[in-house]
Amino acid sequence: MARRLPSQPPVLPGFSHIHILGSGGFADVFLYEQNMPRRQVAVKVMLSEVVNDQVRQMFQAEANLMAQLSSHPSILTVYQASVSSDGRPYLVMELCSSSLSERYRRERLPVPEVLRIAVKIGSAIETAHRAGVLHRDIKPSNILLTAYGHPVLSDFGIASTLSEAETQESVGLSIPWSAPEVLMDETSGSIESEVWSFAATVYSLLAGRSPFEVPGESNKSADLISRINRAKVQPIGRSDVPPSLERVLQKAMSRKPEARPLTVLELVRELQAIETELGVPQTPIEVAMDDWALATVSDLEDRTRIRAVPGSTAPPARRRRRRVQPGVYSPVGTVLRQTAGSPHNSGTQPLTQSKGMQALAWGLVASAVLVIALGATATLVLIKANTSDIPRVTDISAKSAASSIEFSWTDPGIKAGDSYQITTSDGRSSIQRLAAFAVEAKPGDRVCITVTVNREGKIGPESGEKCVDFGK
DSSP states (O other), X not given: OOOOOOOOOOOOTXXXXXXXXXXXXXXXEEEEEETTTTEEEEEEEEOGGGOOHHHHHHHHHHHHHHHHHTTSTTBOOEEEEEEOTTSOEEEEEEOOBOHHHHHHHHSOOOHHHHHHHHHHHHHHHHHHHHTTBOOOOOSGGGEEEOTTSOEEEOOOSTTGGGGGGOOHHHHHTTGGGSOHHHHTTSOSOXXXXXXXXXXXXXXXXXXXXXXXXXXXXXXXXXXXXXXXXXXXXXXXXXXXXXXXHHHHHHHHTOSSGGGSOSSHHHHHHHHHHHHHHHTOOOOOOOOOOHHHHHOSOTTOOGGGBOOSSBTTBXXXXXXXXXXXOTTOOOOTTOOOOOOOOOOOOOSOOOHHHHHHHHHHHHHHHHHXXXXXXXXXXXXXXXXXXXXXXXXXXXXXXXXXXXXXXXXXXXXXXXXXXXXXEEEETTSOEEEESSSEEEEEOOTTOEEEEEEEEEEXXXXXXXXXXXXXXXXX
8 A cells, every 4th residue: 555645844933844754644743843942853743634623622632741751751751742833733853763673674683681671661650650641552663762862752642542543554564462352342452461561662773673473474454463362372482581580471461361470560660670681780660759640740641541440440350459568668559558556455464564565655655756747847948948939921022023922931940850831812721841832823813821830730820821913
């Protein structure tokens, strides 16, 4: 089948188009140069034929979500999201390389390198899951490399929320890494199916092919689906891959979801154990703490949320509890507590011991009161130091260009991970790190914007509205 031609690159204020980078089922990715600050960026532009009001709303929710998730070191950074003058939503993203998805097919990747990539990408997926988000399209081609060789996970959610608009061909591209229950429409996605896809991706990086792709035989979509449903994973076929790693991946790709690891984090810890077995340093797990994970976009479109509905929640027997042994490393975001039991007082305790116990009890009470008082004082100091510390943008300036109005403002003191949320008078919203924003305009247009600082999902005080009458 002939490939379609790329769409026309949109004119984006503050950016200069260079060339096409790639095309997908419903979006094209172009290389642009950002004028200020000057850097090359990848701009993903949706095709006009798939854009409608519902898609625009979904795009905005996804863009807001990506702005929060992209603070993770192994998730692709999104700088800006907006809508071009011809009505096509677009994302301005960090420019990364897709060389890994080509390299694993043509050469054998070292096992320690694959494990390092797997732990980092698994950390990103686990962080997303803790934020209530499913990726839905985990596969090797969605792992990119930054300029420094750091792996990052791309295409979070935007493609998956448009799955109903995808053609059978574009869906087929992800079949090799889709769990059997997803292929059979038993669920639209779950943590268990993401565990499967993640394991299949790690397998592919090691084997140079997808788990159910048989060299020399027919590997059409129907053949792959049939093999995936039988769940007989082909051996990786490498002498340097330890049997323990093969067993871990086979378990994670079990036909029954309840037989797989409970979470991606559980699978990542097993991969860390294999690193130790191989004598290489363990790759650190980078998972956001629970408080951060709770600060997510509240109105994210349902198709991308993890909810307690049939298909995304395992049966009660699945939620097993494991006894934690002393000294075992605690999972991220949890605290292990040990409570020592003591026999009941039989009433035969000597009076002196009873009085001693009473004195000790009163002493503990007094100590507790003192600790609470000191804690309250310290808390008040901390509250005074940290309340309402999200800065406010106060000095928005504007100047007219040939066909746009360029707004800018002084950095009010944002921190790493903070972003600006810009809302225009027509209701559009954009999230970015740059302290400048351009809006296309025609003579006679009145353009207004407000700017707030977004910190870990919390919105700071709103700036005053800045309005400009273009052409006057």
